[in-house]
Amino acid sequence: MQTQDLNYLEDAFSSFINSSINRVAHSGDMVYTFRITAGELKAGTGRQRLHESVIDDYAQFFAGHNVAAQYDEKFNAFTVTVDLNRCVLRPDEAKFLATAMETFRADHT
Template identity: 45%
Template sequence: MENFDLQFLNARLHSFIDASISRVAHRGFMTYDFQISAEEIRQATGRQRMTQQLIQGYVGFFARYNVSAEYDSTYAAFSVTLDLNVCTLTHHQAEYLSVAMATYRSEHG
């Protein structure tokens, strides 16, 4: 995988985590599903095709952070499932999650 792939994946992962955490404060759920289309990857990275090696690299990237990702060639997209109970968080994200959980508890008893 190239550096531009890692930059793209890091940006998406952080975006998915931040969106999930902000939802916790209102809904209380800890697991969320997201999608990354092959077209989105092409536009962001300039790649022309999704090789099996690239797909495995993307799946491996997410697995490193305890996030599930599967590529569906029929829809040309990754399905990403993020569970805040097990995914790897930065210090900032962990603090943000703690505040979101406290907010949910205070509003929903």
């Protein structure tokens, strides 16, 4: 995987995690679904085409974080499902999640 791909994926994954955690405090839900279009990938990485090997690399990146990502050729987009109960979090994200869960519990007990 090229550096621009890894940088794009790290940024996208971080955004998905932060968005999911923010929503936990209000809904208590732990599973969220996001989408990344081929156009967004190309614009974010400077790629002209998404070869099958690149799509596989992207899916493996998410799998390595215990996140489901499936590419739909019909819609030219990845569907990314983040389950906060299972995904890999950085220490700051784990702390943020614990705080969001405490907030939800305090507001709903």
